[in-house]
Amino acid sequence: MTAAARVMARADELAAFTEAPGRITRPLGTASLDGAMELVRKWMQDAGLVTRSDALGNLAGRAAGGPGTLLLGSHLDSVADAGRYDGVLGVLIALECVQELPLSLEVVAFADEDGLRFRSSYLGSRAFLGVLDEADWALRDDAGVTLREAIAGDVEPLVPADLRAYFEVHIEQGPVLEAAGVPLGVVTAIAGQSHATLYFEGVAGHAGTTPMGLRHDALAAAAEFVLAAEQIARDEPGLVATVGRIGVPGGAVNVIPGRVEATLDVRHADDAVCARAIQALRMIGEALRRRRGVRVRWANESGHGATPLTLAPALAELLPGAPLLPSGAGHDAAILAGVTDAAMLFVRCAGGISHHPDEAVAEEDVAAAIEAARAFVRVVAEKACTTS
């Protein structure tokens, strides 16, 4: 059996661990995630790794070598009704990279990246680094159970003291590689994100009796905003802007919308570009107030800056034909890159689809990813030893 065939078969095996029969739904702190971790622990042991885990469910397997540790992996938790490769593929390919090296190698399987249960971000990798805080422990799931209550015992950080680099393979979760006709891509950075809720406040009115010239239609204003966000993103390479939700609270077919709620998501690998786009959209909001008498209020603004991946050039050198692209989605690499050199390799996925049962990768693309990952591990290991 080839390494790629083994990865495909193991992804199928792990898909059986779920809280929802017939679907893949594997959140933090559940029997299904525990089961998946135990199976991966067995595979780690078969590969000669010495395993350890923490109370959260994170699992690490170590092949002790020289000083310095190269960490490889991804996560095993999933969203609701997920696909079988998001996270899983990175852990399984990491297992295929175990080889004789001049330093130590660890494979990690994080217990929470998609954050389904607590609507959280990166609980797994942050616990691994020992940086969970009180706000994290106070998070509640839909049943009202806090993270503190859900986890038995203390969570000791598993991170090795001599960590030198982190490397993660992941499905692209986007259509860029497919559109380019190539199997692999080099991630230059985890894009920064800005999220906001927008309230468009106009004046409600009777749809039959209010002439067009006397309206302050909050939805018409919101429509202008949606198209402006799209245009600004189209005009700036690498920028994406999305209005994902919209609604007219209390609206009716025969009432001019007086109030519209919408969400905004803006991402770019360069924080300055993100900030410029937000600034332009705020000016659009001002213009809507002046021109339409519809006020645009920004609320719940949140987000994080971009995280450059320092080992991207080294990975790109190995893959001369591979596109360099930022990751618009968040990944464990965004957390690990805060404490060590990091790289990510994207694998083409069918239709760019992820977080969905239709998520698919081709076995030959997986083979290419394994080959690239093995070579990259050797390059990083050599470089780490010569510079240490």
Next chain:
Amino acid sequence: MTAAARVMARADELAAFTEAPGRITRPLGTASLDGAMELVRKWMQDAGLVTRSDALGNLAGRAAGGPGTLLLGSHLDSVADAGRYDGVLGVLIALECVQELPLSLEVVAFADEDGLRFRSSYLGSRAFLGVLDEADWALRDDAGVTLREAIAGDVEPLVPADLRAYFEVHIEQGPVLEAAGVPLGVVTAIAGQSHATLYFEGVAGHAGTTPMGLRHDALAAAAEFVLAAEQIARDEPGLVATVGRIGVPGGAVNVIPGRVEATLDVRHADDAVCARAIQALRMIGEALRRRRGVRVRWANESGHGATPLTLAPALAELLPGAPLLPSGAGHDAAILAGVTDAAMLFVRCAGGISHHPDEAVAEEDVAAAIEAARAFVRVVAEKACTTS
């Protein structure tokens, strides 16, 4: 006490009849509507009218005169949390028009125009004319009670056999008269309406990983549609087009909308204009499919044609300064105009607000409306007698 002061005071008295204390909510088949009808019956009797009513709750008061009947009135039911003038004002001003005439005069108070309980249209005036059908009787309220079950006994049509004309005074429910700075307006027609539900079908995707050029964003397409509807209506005098509801089923802040649902409401006094606007919007939908790969599906299309009010010129002659305007909202006059000559007089209302506790009219505007209504009743009575 002047007639206008009496109308204002009576509107306040009727506001006390409600199913919801502190608000005005007076649907069909309730104690509050019965109470309002009984008080109006007493006022009719005080005015010398001979009253009769039907099982639905419609109330008519007749001053027998020569052959031929001139019918004046409006409705006493309300929407939820209503104002105190919608419908009520037309009944109360009709009472002030009782006078010596060469024909018979009837004041009518319809029991269901706003259709709150059964989400119906014009049950009152249609029962008055004897044209309720099986579908009407099978309507169910929120408790599952059918109209048939809610109404004790048969509903005999109250319409007089010698009906010659119908005249209704109503608040404008729009801002045109206020914007023009005049108290009264002559309604030329009840505008036709087209309603539809629109489904915009694009492709959902990850908001972070799908470049702008590879998207088929259903909301961006819907936004174009909203603005196109607005522009088409702005460019055509008297046309109004409204998208009152919109939503992204299952949408999330970080997901490109794959599907959007929205409603469309288009109205004009000329059916051909309405049809042309719908046709133009269908072409916009086609363009969105070609240009954005987002399909626009039209569903639940309904509506009715415009109803011209034949006595509008006679009313306009009496009120040389009054604007001529279509009614974008439906009124009992739309039903009565199907069987007889009809006219409607609009009274300016504050801010164009209706179906809301803030609904307000000025006493001096009511005085002007009473004067115009009394004069119009004499003109119509004389004309009816000379042409009969």
